[in-house]
Amino acid sequence: MAAEWGYSPTNGPDVWARLFPQAGGARQSPVDICTSIASSDSNLEMKKLTFAYESQSDLRILNTGHGWKVEAPQSGSRLEGGPLGEDIYQLEQFHCHWGETSAEGSEHTVDGRAYAGELHLVHWNTTKYQSFAEAAQHPDGLAVLGVFFDVGNESNDEIEKIVSTLSEIKFKGQFTDIPDVIDPTTFLPSGLGYWTYLGSLTTPPCNECVIWIVYKEPITVTEEQVTYH
Numbered sequence: 545m546a547a548e549w550g551y552s553p554t555n556g557p558d559v560w561a562r563l564f565p566q567a568g569g570a571r572q573s574p575v576d577i578c579t580s581i582a583s584s585d586s587n588l589e590m591k592k593l594t595f596a597y598e599s600q601s602d603l604r605i606l607n608t609g610h611g612w613k614v615e616a617p618q619s620g621s622r623l624e625g626g627p628l629g630e631d632i633y634q635l636e637q638f639h640c641h642w643g644e645t646s647a648e649g650s651e652h653t654v655d656g657r658a659y660a661g662e663l664h665l666v667h668w669n670t671t672k673y674q675s676f677a678e679a680a681q682h683p684d685g686l687a688v689l690g691v692f693f694d695v696g697n698e699s700n701d702e703i704e705k706i707v708s709t710l711s712e713i714k715f716k717g718q719f720t721d722i723p724d725v726i727d728p729t730t731f732l733p734s735g736l737g738y739w740t741y742l743g744s745l746t747t748p749p750c751n752e753c754v755i756w757i758v759y760k761e762p763i764t765v766t767e768e769q770v771t772y773h
């Protein structure tokens with residue numbers, strides 16, 4: 545049986561390259577975002593990053609064994625501009641990374657600081673490629689929006705629609721329906737400043753196919769919303 549990748553010393557990031565060669569590449573994610581050396585690019589400011597999503601019902605949530613994932617292919621969605629050149633990217637799925645405590649859990653860090661969690665909205669380049677799987681084989685195939693979670697007293701209503709279903713999928717591989725309508729737009733922070741770099745999938749197969757767009761402003765969730773076990 546193929547070895548399960550994970551985060552232990554015997555199957556974690558330090559040994560992923562044994563089974564997933566791209567994990568040993570030169571543009572691996574996540575990274576620590578060093579704000580003092582991040583440079584602003586006036587070109588990006590000229591081409592505003594724009595997004596348009598649909599509200600979706602009948603979505604299903606999966607326990608991936610490392611968090612939750614919602615498959616949300618939206619042919620009517622568009623992510624474009626900013627670092628994406630002239631290409632249009634379409635939403636495929638969104639998922640979350642969190643840790644054992646709210647002191648950690650994000651994949652990217654900022655000046656060495658981890659956030660309580662990180663939401664990823666995964667898009668693929670429909671201008672150049674015919675499928676998500678094909679796009680994931682190319683350096684400009686995917687665009688992922690990263691949104692940090694900060695823990696506070698305010699619950700995030702849209703995240704609540706998701707995490708309120710987790711008690712039904714306690715084990716890896718379990719699915720359940722999300723009874724509510726989800727609008728991905730509501731996951732994004734009000735301040736739309738971001739860092740961007742060319743990177744990879746942060747988990748196996750670690751393909752170096754991602755244009756990362758990591759929002760500077762976190763969204764606030766409660767401790768319960770981001771430390772679910």
Ligand SMILES: CCOC(=O)CCc1ccc(S(N)(=O)=O)cc1
Nearest residue numbers: 664666677680688744745746747
């Ligand atoms: C080629 C197959 O590709 C996949 O299965 C992609 C799965 C996958 C999608 C997104 C991410 S992340 N955390 O970088 O947003 C990691 C892994």
Ligand SMILES: [Zn+2]
Nearest residue numbers: 639641664746
């Ligand atoms: Zn992710």
